[in-house]
Amino acid sequence: MKRDGVMPKIPATDTLLKIYKSMMLIRLTDERICQSIKDGEMAVNYYSARGQEAIPASISALLNPDDYICTIYRGMHDMLAKGLPLKLFWAELAGKMTGVCKGKGGPMHMTHIDSGVMLTTGIVGASLPIANGLALAAQVRGENKVAVAYFGDGASNIGAFHEALNMGAVWKLPVVYVCQNNGYAEHTAYAKGTSVANIAQRAAAYNIPGITVDGNDPLAIFDVAQDALARARAGLGPTLIEAKTFRFCGHKLGDNDHYMPSGQKAYAMLKDPIPLYRSWLTVAKHATQDELAAIDNKIKIQIDEARDFALQSPDPHLDELFKDVYAVAI
Amino acid sequence: MDTKVLRQINTIQAVNMALIDAMRGNSDVIVLGEDVADPEGGGIAGVTRGLSTRFGDSRVRSTPISEQAIIGAAIGAAMAGLRPVAEIMVMDFTAVTMDMIVNHAAKLRFMSGGQTKLPLTIRTAAGAGRGQGGQHSDYYEAWFAHVPGLKVIAPSSPADAYGLLLSCIDDDDPCIFIENMATYSLQGNAPERGVSIPLGKANCLREGTDVTVIGYSRVIHEIMTAANQLSSEGISIEVIDIRTIVPLDIETILLSVAKTGRAVIVHEAMRNCGVGAEIAAQIHDHLFETLKAPVKRVTSAPCPVPFAKVLETAFLPSIEIIETTIRELLKPR
Numbered sequence: 153m154k155r156d157g158v159m160p161k162i163p164a165t166d167t168l169l170k171i172y173k174s175m176m177l178i179r180l181t182d183e184r185i186c187q188s189i190k191d192g193e194m195a196v197n198y199y200s201a202r203g204q205e206a207i208p209a210s211i212s213a214l215l216n217p218d219d220y221i222c223t224i225y226r227g228m229h230d231m232l233a234k235g236l237p238l239k240l241f242w243a244e245l246a247g248k249m250t251g252v253c254k255g256k257g258g259p260m261h262m263t264h265i266d267s268g269v270m271l272t273t274g275i276v277g278a279s280l281p282i283a284n285g286l287a288l289a290a291q292v293r294g295e296n297k298v299a300v301a302y303f304g305d306g307a308s309n310i311g312a313f314h315e316a317l318n319m320g321a322v323w324k325l326p327v328v329y330v331c332q333n334n335g336y337a338e339h340t341a342y343a344k345g346t347s348v349a350n351i352a353q354r355a356a357a358y359n360i361p362g363i364t365v366d367g368n369d370p371l372a373i374f375d376v377a378q379d380a381l382a383r384a385r386a387g388l389g390p391t392l393i394e395a396k397t398f399r400f401c402g403h404k405l406g407d408n409d410h411y412m413p414s415g416q417k418a419y420a421m422l423k424d425p426i427p428l429y430r431s432w433l434t435v436a437k438h439a440t441q442d443e444l445a446a447i448d449n450k451i452k453i454q455i456d457e458a459r460d461f462a463l464q465s466p467d468p469h470l471d472e473l474f475k476d477v478y479a480v481a482i
Numbered sequence: 483m484d485t486k487v488l489r490q491i492n493t494i495q496a497v498n499m500a501l502i503d504a505m506r507g508n509s510d511v512i513v514l515g516e517d518v519a520d521p522e523g524g525g526i527a528g529v530t531r532g533l534s535t536r537f538g539d540s541r542v543r544s545t546p547i548s549e550q551a552i553i554g555a556a557i558g559a560a561m562a563g564l565r566p567v568a569e570i571m572v573m574d575f576t577a578v579t580m581d582m583i584v585n586h587a588a589k590l591r592f593m594s595g596g597q598t599k600l601p602l603t604i605r606t607a608a609g610a611g612r613g614q615g616g617q618h619s620d621y622y623e624a625w626f627a628h629v630p631g632l633k634v635i636a637p638s639s640p641a642d643a644y645g646l647l648l649s650c651i652d653d654d655d656p657c658i659f660i661e662n663m664a665t666y667s668l669q670g671n672a673p674e675r676g677v678s679i680p681l682g683k684a685n686c687l688r689e690g691t692d693v694t695v696i697g698y699s700r701v702i703h704e705i706m707t708a709a710n711q712l713s714s715e716g717i718s719i720e721v722i723d724i725r726t727i728v729p730l731d732i733e734t735i736l737l738s739v740a741k742t743g744r745a746v747i748v749h750e751a752m753r754n755c756g757v758g759a760e761i762a763a764q765i766h767d768h769l770f771e772t773l774k775a776p777v778k779r780v781t782s783a784p785c786p787v788p789f790a791k792v793l794e795t796a797f798l799p800s801i802e803i804i805e806t807t808i809r810e811l812l813k814p815r
Contacts, residue, residue, distance in 0.1 A: 222558075251595070252595070253593060253594050253595035253597070256592055256593055256594075256595050257593040261589075261594070263590070263595075263597050264597070265594075265598070270558075270561055270562075271561070271598075274585075275581055275585050275586070278554070278581060278585070280554070281550055281551045281554020281555060281558070282555075282557050282558040282582075282586065284551065284555045285554055285555040285558015285560070285561065285566075286558040288558065288559045289558065289564045290562070292540050292541060292564065293564075312554065315548035315550050315551035315554075316550075316551050316554065318546055318548065318551070319545065319546055319551040322546060475596065476591050476592045476594075476595060476596035477592050477630050477631055478591070478631065479654035482633075482682065482728070
């Protein structure tokens with residue numbers, strides 16, 4: 153099922169601006185990270201999510217603080233949208249003691265239980281079975297919580313995806329599977345590695361709703377996610393959402409796009425969700441240019457503070473090697 | 483089943499009792515695995531029989547044949563505060579879900595800087611001797627013992643299975659709990675209900691002065707038989723059942739070997755890079771000066787588990803090989 157061309161219901165202005173703030177926090181953080189890496193302030197393998205901001209920003213506007221997300225190595229947008237504190241994020245990126253995981257996880261393995269960021273995995277496909285388990289706990293305990301599993305298009309070709317969708321469907325778990333289809337699995341183009349035109353088609357094999365949505369359109373994503381989350385909370389089981397988007401910085405920062413047809417990225421960037429949404433917010437009179445600029449400036453200050461905090465923070469103590477391996481050291 | 487009055491029980495009953503007692507005491511304990519609920523028979527060996535009837539099919543769930551999804555669900559549920567006991571029917575099938583166990587269950591506490599707690603138990607059955615061939619008979623404990631973050635438990639008796647499983651379920655780290663299939667029905671003393679056995683405490687099953695024989699899981703039975711027979715030849719053997727491979731009670735092992743000066747390690751898994759190599763290395767590290775002979779290992783043959791009875795029997799570490807190894811060790815040098 154596709155929702156192209158359907159005008160979605162429009163949320164209230166404060167929700168629209170919440171989504172905007174979240175998108176801008178992600179975009180401006182991403183830009184600052186790339187600058188920091190280029191300037192040699194941090195040495196980190198970085199998988200930019202630039203271009204995919206609208207997806208978690210819209211979905212998180214519908215999540216409660218105690219709802220769960222599981223994300224992947226390209227997941228900074230998902231975790232920031234869910235509320236992982238910016239300073240803790242930056243310090244972890246820099247590998248510092250003050251990081252959210254004390255510098256022991258790094259960008260590919262961030263967790264912040266307090267904001268519901270339960271898992272960031274570097275293993276393709278692994279976010280789905282674990283999100284099922286979080287949803288299972290909510291179901292067993294009768295809690296009104298949902299789990300969202302984020303993953304890329306490449307993950308829909310690994311066994312864990314299929315096992316998880318089947319189990320989630322059989323048990324009617326309160327989980328939403330969100331595929332961020334950015335057109336490439338590492339360097340391999342979507343169609344070269346995937347048998348279906350739309351990943352949402354695969355939902356049919358597991359008898360759950362599957363829906364393809366424009367991943368650059370916050371209103372459409374919000375609309376689709378609202379239905380999926382309501383369904384999950386009502387005990388009706390999972391939904392597979394496929395949000396079609398594009399990654400603007402390749403697989404890994406420094407990627408030279410040699411595997412992409414000439415002009416493909418530039419064409420995709422015409423649909424950059426940030427300027428499109430900005431423009432719509434002003435045209436539809438939800439905010440003025442000045443109001444949006446004020447939001448941007450506030451976020452930039454927060455980012456500079458978080459970056460400074462990270463760079464000035466101490467390295468982890470070496471005894472951290474022996475801590476947190478077990479609950480009590482053995 | 484009512485096991486309150488039984489003095490002798492087998493491991494199937496012991497594990498079943500431990501699950502009942504854990505589930506009765508804590509509503510966070512759930513059980514999931516292939517065929518574990520009563521409509522499916524309560525497990526292929528009947529280990530989980532009665533649980534779903536007693537505790538309901540929300541807490542006791544038969545799963546699809548999806549090992550990654552089973553362990554993934556158990557990990558997520560544990561992260562959210564439940565205490566899942568997931569069953570992987572046969573240890574060979576853990577290979578199918580190695581990513582979930584090794585890359586996730588084992589590492590999440592460390593990688594999250596201590597935020598993620600994983601009170602998760604994975605029960606699995608291992609062992610040759612039942613004519614099941616190469617993919618339903620293996621012991622993979624060394625694989626898991628090599629991964630920081632996991633605990634590895636391998637009881638040899640019904641009473642130990644009961645007490646150690648209670649500890650695993652109560653533990654805040656992921657535990658791999660290995661049951662031996664070939665001795666599932668073997669009777670042993672009934673445990674005291676509600677009393678757990680701490681992880682990391684070896685059990686000295688027999689005191690002796692000439693040789694320390696160290697083992698775990700099924701081979702303890704072969705070791706004890708060998709020790710009894712050799713005592714008639716005037717050889718005094720101390721037998722240590724380590725019970726848990728991680729954490730390893732190296733102190734008990736070293737105290738014993740310091741006394742006897744000789745050690746033999748026996749396990750059913752094959753020799754190369756096995757648990758015996760680790761224990762031997764630690765003994766050599768600490769007791770090199772006091773050893774009267776090199777540490778020896780008795781293991782299965784270095785091949786996949788064979789099918790033909792004659793091959794399977796020859797594959798396993800036998801009582802005779804344990805005896806021969808001990809006699810060789812005691813020959814004047």
